[in-house]
Amino acid sequence: MRFTRRAAVAVVGVAALLAASACGGSDDDGGGTGSTKVEVFTWWADGGEKAGLDGLVGTFGTACAGQEFVNGAVAGGAGANAKQVLASRLQQSDPPDTFQAHAGAELLDYINAGQIEDISADYETWGLKQAFPQGLIDNLTVDGKIYSVPANIHRANVVWSNKTVVADAGITADPKTMDEFFAALDKVKAKGITAPLAIGKDWTQLMLFESVLITNLGAEKFTGLWNGSTDWNDPGVAKSITDFKRLLTYTNSDRDALDWTDAEKLVMEGKAAYQLMGDWEAADLDAKKFTDYGYFTFPGNGGTFQWLADSFVLPKGAKNVDGTKCWLKTVGSAEGQKAFNTTKGSIPARTDAVPADYPKYQQAAIADWKSQTPVPSCAHGSACSQGWQGAANSALGAYSSNGDDAGLQKALVAAATEFAKK
Numbered sequence: 001m002r003f004t005r006r007a008a009v010a011v012v013g014v015a016a017l018l019a020a021s022a023c024g025g026s027d028d029d030g031g032g033t034g035s036t037k038v039e040v041f042t043w044w045a046d047g048g049e050k051a052g053l054d055g056l057v058g059t060f061g062t063a064c065a066g067q068e069f070v071n072g073a074v075a076g077g078a079g080a081n082a083k084q085v086l087a088s089r090l091q092q093s094d095p096p097d098t099f100q101a102h103a104g105a106e107l108l109d110y111i112n113a114g115q116i117e118d119i120s121a122d123y124e125t126w127g128l129k130q131a132f133p134q135g136l137i138d139n140l141t142v143d144g145k146i147y148s149v150p151a152n153i154h155r156a157n158v159v160w161s162n163k164t165v166v167a168d169a170g171i172t173a174d175p176k177t178m179d180e181f182f183a184a185l186d187k188v189k190a191k192g193i194t195a196p197l198a199i200g201k202d203w204t205q206l207m208l209f210e211s212v213l214i215t216n217l218g219a220e221k222f223t224g225l226w227n228g229s230t231d232w233n234d235p236g237v238a239k240s241i242t243d244f245k246r247l248l249t250y251t252n253s254d255r256d257a258l259d260w261t262d263a264e265k266l267v268m269e270g271k272a273a274y275q276l277m278g279d280w281e282a283a284d285l286d287a288k289k290f291t292d293y294g295y296f297t298f299p300g301n302g303g304t305f306q307w308l309a310d311s312f313v314l315p316k317g318a319k320n321v322d323g324t325k326c327w328l329k330t331v332g333s334a335e336g337q338k339a340f341n342t343t344k345g346s347i348p349a350r351t352d353a354v355p356a357d358y359p360k361y362q363q364a365a366i367a368d369w370k371s372q373t374p375v376p377s378c379a380h381g382s383a384c385s386q387g388w389q390g391a392a393n394s395a396l397g398a399y400s401s402n403g404d405d406a407g408l409q410k411a412l413v414a415a416a417t418e419f420a421k422k
């Protein structure tokens with residue numbers, strides 16, 4: 001398996017996580033064939049993420065009568081904890097009936113490790129080849145086979161703001177360049193808000209850094225960082241580290257201890273003006289009844305849409321194959337995608353969705369997805385394998401405390417050398 005080293009490290013402490021997981025085991029259903037329970041493993045345990053999952057579960061209940069949803073969620077943004085538990089369970093041949101995996105390189109990890117089933121024939125039966133855009137189908141296809149059903153398209157490169165804090169600082173327009181962003185941050189700081197840009201730990205820092213890379217490299221060169229056509233020694237990477245370092249001076253000093261929702265709270269409470277986060281934040285703010293928020297594409301990212309897609313798989317050795325297939329069919333259906341995405345902040349992967357059915361933010365995202373240039377995300381698995389993602393998260397985590405510019409670039413070069421095209 002490609003992410004062996006990381007998975008091996010992950011096993012340490014996994015027992016504690018398994019114990020903390022509400023529904024960590026899958027053997028509470030009597031096991032064996034004939035089970036009517038479908039254990040769905042995600043990291044959507046709270047707020048807007050849970051609301052999205054609940055929507056899907058509602059549709060599943062209607063469409064798959066006789067099957068019972070079992071919630072295997074393990075809390076922690078971006079699957080920081082869930083992925084460790086999952087790796088351990090897969091190693092022990094104790095898979096859940098289905099689990100959440102990002103389309104793209106992350107999914108390839110599971111395919112190459114032989115851990116998930118080819119469901120191409122079901123795609124034909126369920127009419128999914130026509131339902132999803134060709135670009136997404138191409139992304140999901142490996143050697144002519146498809147292994148997962150995407151539930152959505154999320155966007156990563158969005159800045160969320162507290163409108164009152166921004167207005168109080170005299171900012172009248174969303175910043176469109178890095179210079180304008182620094183100027184806006186200075187204005188908020190001048191109002192006595194010492195950390196105007198809220199951020200959390202490693203993977204949230206990687207997201208911010210990726211946005212800065214998109215600004216400095218542009219869509220094509222940024223994508224090239226992950227497919228081998230752009231050198232990580234590029235001066236644009238060095239410039240991005242400089243910009244990123246400056247951005248960090250506007251962030252909360254306890255960042256390495258916070259999850260994305262803790263950073264989001266700083267924005268909601270008016271202790272910060274801005275946060276870079278994926279558009280699950282729209283759903284989460286809505287779920288928390290915070291309405292005073294604005295959003296804009298990260299300054300300098302122009303017409304790029306940094307995408308990721310949550311998809312569900314059929315693991316080898318799933319106990320309830322029929323029930324799982326009904327879950328997957330529901331995930332890909334028009335009803336399932338609507339129930340899920342209207343409350344998750346994402347947009348449907350299907351092309352037949354009706355924008356008017358969606359909240360205002362998603363309507364704008366649906367339009368952007370059609371017109372803008374897609375770029376992948378490493379923090380959320382569409383660009384890089386789990387091993388590479390782990391190395392990038394560690395590099396950013398180390399940089400957060402040591403601020404060693406050359407050290408960061410060197411670590412990123414080393415990660416690319418180790419993990420690219422494996």
Ligand code: GAL
Nearest residue numbers: 049076077078079280310380
């Ligand atoms: C992403 C996932 C999103 C959202 C986010 C924060 O990796 O694709 O659906 O859950 O993590 O936890």
